[in-house]
Amino acid sequence: MTRLLIVMLTALGLAACAATADTPRTAGPPLPMVERGDIAIATMQEVTRTLSSDAFEGRAPGTAGERKTLAYLVERFAAAGLKPGNRGSWFQDVPLIEITASAYDPLIIADPRKPPEEAEPLRYDFGTDWVGVSYRPQKRIDLRQSELVFVGYGINAPEKGWNDYAGIDMRGKTAVILVNDPDHARKDTRGLFNGRAMTYYGRWTYKFEEAARQGAAAALIVHDTKPAAYGWNVVQAGWSGPQSHAVRDDGAKGETLVNGWVQNEAARAIFAAAGQDFAMLSAAATRPGFKAVPLGLTATTGFDNAVRRYASKNVIGLLPGAERPGEYVLYTAHWDHLGRCPASQSGDDICNGAIDNATGTAALVALAEAFTKAGPPARSVAFIALTAEEQGLLGSEYYAAHPVFPLARTAGGINMDALSLAGPAHDVTVIGQGKSRLDAYLAAALKREGRTASPDRAPESGFYYRSDHFSFARRGVPMLYFDGGENLLHGGRAAGAAFARDYTEKRYHAPGDEYDPGWDWRGVAQDLQLNYLAGRMLAQAREWPNWNKDDEFRRIRDASCGAPGGC
Template structure:
């Protein structure tokens, strides 16, 4: 670990309030401890921490040992440390045969290059032969807005070509979708879900870096390995036979050969009243075998029982999984180490547990939850929210942690997306104790609110938030912070290059985790309950359990 001395100017700029901030128990957050756990979890020995692998076994064993050493009690099933999460694992066998054809002229496509496909639908083989392609704009059906990109189009036996993000992302003025801040309609997962409801044979999303918020390398890395899903009774209906992404250049060529202009069609799709456009004489073919199996993965859970109201819970969460190994990665390193994403968050669970256990017990119990299969669609968190081991009605909040930055400390701390929840104000208050401030998500259009485990709790009504690093660096300011963040997403996010380096500047994670400690402590000792703001899409779900919280206060 490299500790970079603060300049005199930076020291003088620190608010006086920070000098009076109350100390944390256990000697406070330790950068050395964080670095040790991050380095271990992101090492080659953990093989990228993919569910259902030897890497998972090592990860779970490590977390159990470190939770026990920190002073937690087991909080899993049957008095143990884990919760079983049954998953379906799907992996394409060999090299898939993929192609498009326009007026009989066929173009072979290479998996991972022009296209990246996957399947979660039951079956040992996917076979589509010259299935018609239909452009369905952004693939949105929002009846509350009077918006339907499908406009009565029958998608049975057809493959939908869709744009990523919302119709408002590139429009000069905010429209029905509220501007550039993404809604759930803009997420790729929604587009797959809606196409499945329409009976489509497949979905191909046109990749563009800005609206997707990540480069093609991220798409490729996420699609070439095994895919996971929770065990579903309705898996046949829940998934299209084949789904994936195509490069922007391929989409432009495809549209042009079908006599259409992609940009013109995109502009049309940004307006209410868009109707689907069949790509004349254009078809898609896919043929590949699928190896399927059921695997047992695990969430890891440790509890610090509360003193005054132990039946009430504050969940502190982070996902332990990364993307495993990609032997065909081509860059000489098959391991997706997942150092920033999310060994930093997982190590933070361990360190927070140690510090809290060293002090006075909070009024509410703290549940430290390390989830599996976040990278496959928040599956571990979804499973816990559907099968909670402590009642959700008396769970005050979920505070989730993701992707602390090794680029130096910041004046601010941020949260993902615009959650419209009182927890955002609570983060601001916790940061102010140490002379820091809260910054709202600088890129709500990237959809991070829907891309982290707290979203599974939010859908179940529990006030929830993901906390991440700010970008206003003490040395370099916001410009430097934005440049560092952009470089990470361009070169390391979901790639083998997301590695731990002993030269990381651990002052940033230490400062951010100190703020998280103060946030969790405040919620755990407050007799009140965090709330969704009026008009939030999760407000009604939470209201349904109000009686249980009222009874807990009696």
């Protein structure tokens, strides 16, 4: 998500000595030649200034600020020459649900093999020792004497010949899972799971999803600061209070009762009570052929849920293709922000979200104008302003689960989130470099513009899986995402790091993220030209881009290819 991307930007400028990623693979047919786009920075300035004004009240979903945002985006999309993208409507309804847990029972770990007088249960308090929520919209959650099973990294990856759940029936049981990937400790980005570069299998989202697919009653990830890339305080804050989700078609019946995390020291004590050595089992889980280990202990807990249902909207504008209108290229950005937030010392309590992400939303409008000026490309181009990114990629997740344009007919896309106002740069920072054929499109655009690509210097953090493009990628659609450059034309890497640090400390997710008339828009102009060129080439191309052969999303794309000739 954007917050973590901004944190990374600070680290990027300070980590010049970090290892670089492998050279991206760009082999494939020649790419079509396209002209540079006529991108109006005046449009960027006007739309960013308007959306981040106090009149829009921080653009929180379900508020008056949303209504103003939607009306304004429709006005700008129509003026740019787009057509309503959803069967005559500009909108896609996104039903949302908010679940707030309270009255937590402690997490009780017991040994049913021993009589109560011989074994005192382990008791862990919510927040201090463990955290957990439920995705099920029911008033009461009760996990009762659920058998604990250590499932290593909780991965089922057929294309890699790896299945931590092989031979175990998880129905009614609680999966205890390690964070990140089995080879995360490597210093390079090679290995079955890309070494230190986290894959989708290393993300906590995947681990909970797979546990649910296996029929588990609950899933608990063992926290470890280094492979998680954040401390327990982040887990504690993120897994407390209201949790929003896109409404699931099955009413969340296929979800576990409880998804959560347990402190590392608590996990070690639990394994010891089971007569197991946590370190030894963790080491065994890094090797192929690992088998899940029943711990012989049970977990019991419960809590109340308050459920609130509300709705928001994605905004979709379409430029129909001139030759192959049934094939699509996507540009995405999230329009939402936080709305009201803790007040600053001056009393300002509106989180305006100028950089995050009025800039990305404005980019949709400016790029739409440039595309219509140039005339329709061969493929249709959809410009999608997504809702509820700040609440967990909910608008993109809902669209990808209920696509207006079939994903099997979607050639690929480009996501834009929190554009850099640091000024012009020699480079861009590519998130997810080496994953798909779309690297070739960006490489061609960079070469044309005389710029270079800097790799993600913190691949172990899995930032590719934390913004809206991920919702599409996990369903097989190749998506391109890059941040502003590290190496500024004026001041180099030190200046880039200073800008990122100032934004993170003083304005990010705070009332200070306001429009600044003194911003240097030349870097934005550079980056938008790359977005235009890469997307225009993709919209003109006949090829059907795919993920690289060893990527975790390749088999999904292969199964859904809809273009003539396949992938």
